[in-house]
Amino acid sequence: MTQGALVLRIVASLVGSFVLLYILHRVLGPRGRRWLIAIVTFAGGLFYGLEWYFPVHGHPAKNFLTDYIEPVSNMLAVVAAFTVGLGIYSLCQVHGRNVARQRPGWYNSLAFFVAMVAMFTFGLWEHYLHLPEPAPAVLPWPKAIYEVLFSGLFVPLQAATFSLLAFYIASAAYRAFRIRSAEAALMMTAAFIVMLGQVPIGAWLTDAIPHTPVLGFFRLEKLGEWVLRWLNTPAQRGILFGVAVGALAMSLRVWLSLERGTFFSEQS
Amino acid sequence: MTLLICGMGGIIVAGVLIAQRGRTMFIRRIPGLTAIDEAVGRATEMGRPVFFSPGLDGISITTLQALAILSYITKLAATQGARVIVGLRDPTVLPVAEESVREAFTAVGRSEDHRPEDVRFVSDDQFAYALGTVGLMQREKVATNFFFGGFYAEALILTENGQALGALQVAGTPDPTQIPFFIATCDYVVIGDEYYAATAYLTREPTLTGSLVGQDISKAMIVGLIVLGIGLATVLGGVTTHNFLLNLLAQGR
Numbered sequence: 001m002t003q004g005a006l007v008l009r010i011v012a013s014l015v016g017s018f019v020l021l022y023i024l025h026r027v028l029g030p031r032g033r034r035w036l037i038a039i040v041t042f043a044g045g046l047f048y049g050l051e052w053y054f055p056v057h058g059h060p061a062k063n064f065l066t067d068y069i070e071p072v073s074n075m076l077a078v079v080a081a082f083t084v085g086l087g088i089y090s091l092c093q094v095h096g097r098n099v100a101r102q103r104p105g106w107y108n109s110l111a112f113f114v115a116m117v118a119m120f121t122f123g124l125w126e127h128y129l130h131l132p133e134p135a136p137a138v139l140p141w142p143k144a145i146y147e148v149l150f151s152g153l154f155v156p157l158q159a160a161t162f163s164l165l166a167f168y169i170a171s172a173a174y175r176a177f178r179i180r181s182a183e184a185a186l187m188m189t190a191a192f193i194v195m196l197g198q199v200p201i202g203a204w205l206t207d208a209i210p211h212t213p214v215l216g217f218f219r220l221e222k223l224g225e226w227v228l229r230w231l232n233t234p235a236q237r238g239i240l241f242g243v244a245v246g247a248l249a250m251s252l253r254v255w256l257s258l259e260r261g262t263f264f265s266e267q268s
Numbered sequence: 269m270t271l272l273i274c275g276m277g278g279i280i281v282a283g284v285l286i287a288q289r290g291r292t293m294f295i296r297r298i299p300g301l302t303a304i305d306e307a308v309g310r311a312t313e314m315g316r317p318v319f320f321s322p323g324l325d326g327i328s329i330t331t332l333q334a335l336a337i338l339s340y341i342t343k344l345a346a347t348q349g350a351r352v353i354v355g356l357r358d359p360t361v362l363p364v365a366e367e368s369v370r371e372a373f374t375a376v377g378r379s380e381d382h383r384p385e386d387v388r389f390v391s392d393d394q395f396a397y398a399l400g401t402v403g404l405m406q407r408e409k410v411a412t413n414f415f416f417g418g419f420y421a422e423a424l425i426l427t428e429n430g431q432a433l434g435a436l437q438v439a440g441t442p443d444p445t446q447i448p449f450f451i452a453t454c455d456y457v458v459i460g461d462e463y464y465a466a467t468a469y470l471t472r473e474p475t476l477t478g479s480l481v482g483q484d485i486s487k488a489m490i491v492g493l494i495v496l497g498i499g500l501a502t503v504l505g506g507v508t509t510h511n512f513l514l515n516l517l518a519q520g521r
Contacts, residue, residue: 053270080326080360087359087389094388105407161395165421168428175431176452236444239460241490243442246464248273249280249483250329258284258475259336259467 038257045255047072091116119154122146190227197224276489280482287478295477300438300458301469304337307412307436307456308344316411317351317386321401321426322365323417323441324394326358330442334417335361335368336467337440341414342372346381354387355404357397362389398422402429415439415454416463419446427453440466461487 001009028036051065095109103109125142139147179185196202202220209219216222253259287293311318320341322334338354345352354365366387373382390400402425405413413430415423416439423439423446430437431453439450440458450457458466461483468476 083359083362084392086362087356087392090359090362090387090389094385097385108403158393158395161399161425162421165424168424172424172428172449172452239444239447242461242487243444243464245276245483245486245490246442246461247329248276248486249479250333250464252277252280253476253479254329254332258479259332 034257041257042255045251088116118145119149122149190231193220194224194227197221197227276486279486279489280479283480283482283485284475284478287474287481290474293474293477293481295465295469295472295480298458298462298465298469300440300456300462301466303438303456304341304414304470305344307414307438308341308348308350310436311345311411312348312350314411317353317408318345318412318414319401319405319408319410319430319435320352320354320414321417322354322356322361323415323419324357324397324422325418326360327364328418330418330463331358331361333464333466335364337414337416337470338365339368339372340467340470342369343376346373346376346378349378349381351383352386353404353408353410355390355397355401356388357390357392357394359389359392362387394420394422395425398425401426405430405433405435409433410435413437415441415450416458416466417441418443419450424449424453430454 024033024036047065047068051063051069054063054065056063056066091112095112097103098106098109099113122142122145126146129140129143131140131143135143173191177184177188177191179188196205197220202224206219206221209215211219217226250259283293308318318341320338322331322338325331338352342352352369354369356362356365366384369387370379370382370384373379388404390404391397406429410430410433413427413435415426415437419426419439419441420443423441427437427439427450437454438456438458439454440463441447441450442460442463444460447457447459451459464483465480467473468480
């Protein structure tokens with residue numbers, strides 16, 4: 001297919017989709033829209049379910065639906081890509097209003113626009129420079145500015161935010177470990193054992209205890225491991241079992257359009 | 269495994285059908301979900317907004333559950349005249365969240381109070397989202413924070429700042445790795461499968477409570493299978509190639 005024909009097909013598909021959506025939006029009332037969503041949801045769930053469970057044959061192993069997985073996934077990716085525009089629109093709307101009305105902190109919103117335009121401009125520019133690999137020692141200025149913005153500003157800011165977690169963990173742990181009830185005392189004791197069991201000082205503290213089967217259990221590194229393996233892991237697995245069954249029930253409710261909330265009406 | 273999943277699915281659907289025939293189902297009290305009313309009431313009394321985050325995930329089962337909870341919270345807040353601000357990370361969730369909030373305002377007859385700009389896309393980058401949301405919480409002086417959905421490393425940044433602001437915080441996530449952080453920093457936490465019981469608990473609609481009861485029976489069935497597996501492995505001295513049930517329990521086939 002020539003490039004012109006491809007572009008024509010894409011444009012025709014886009015126009016066709018918009019016209020179809022517009023007609024559906026105008027013709028169908030709220031009830032009709034709910035029915036349409038319910039039908040599409042059911043068909044989508046049935047498609048993926050059947051593809052997963054239907055017996056496969058041949059090499060590579062596939063069934064009669066496997067070949068359609070990629071086009072359907074691409075379709076979903078295209079729909080998702082449209083929503084990026086909605087996200088940018090939402091940001092511009094909120095920050096544009098802040099700047100236009102000069103609300104308190106409006107300069108932060110202005111910084112948002114400057115950052116977005118700068119990143120967008122230099123990101124695209126450096127992409128279309130088609131620099132050779134490895135990059136030349138002296139970078140062209142659009143690429144150099146992009147590097148400053150991305151590697152010199154954005155990445156360190158991300159790392160700085162991530163590193164804040166260390167302090168937040170300390171303050172959250174302090175609050176959680178204040179002994180106010182029997183449960184808090186139990187949690188504090190378990191945390192104390194596990195933390196000491198992970199560091200060399202823990203092993204040093206109970207170094208005098210011999211490595212015999214009975215007494216060796218009370219060495220902090222063994223005790224910490226026991227708490228993690230025999231108390232923590234079963235509890236986590238218990239939660240995961242519950243979550244898996246809950247997710248299954250929720251999936252069934254969504255698939256059969258029984259769930260309440262968005263797009264589903266109240267039960268009569 | 270397929271048989272087990274189909275069996276559990278069947279039990280859940282059976283629960284729904286029984287409940288639809290009018291049989292009353294009992295649901296135990298879940299403090300985290302009961303606290304939602306109190307948390308919205310607090311924001312109303314203080315005349316400050318409620319903040320809601322559906323987490324970092326795109327459109328998934330976890331996010332759909334979060335949006336169903338958002339719908340309930342928005343209805344409650346709209347009835348009481350409180351403002352709900354929603355901060356989003358994934359742009360695919362934006363139109364669904366906007367529709368959810370708009371429908372909730374309309375459902376309680378307060379569509380004139382609906383502010384479309386209160387459902388905001390913050391950033392699709394994890395930490396930019398965390399900082400943007402914290403800034404939003406501080407500027408708007410929120411009285412209550414709701415965190416329902418899939419959260420990761422940013423969870424603690426969000427909730428610690430909420431705690432510093434003095435906001436009442438209710439969180440819920442099915443992810444066991446983030447539950448400890450929420451427990452340490454939030455006033456109420458909905459954990460594990462309680463998260464998926466939210467809409468049934470909040471709306472008490474027969475279809476949903478029926479599915480919840482089916483869910484509990486399925487869990488009891490799993491516990492029964494585990495106990496049976498332990499018993500058989502103990503009696504028979506481990507997993508053998510000739511024992512169908514033990515192989516099913518040990519390897520899922």
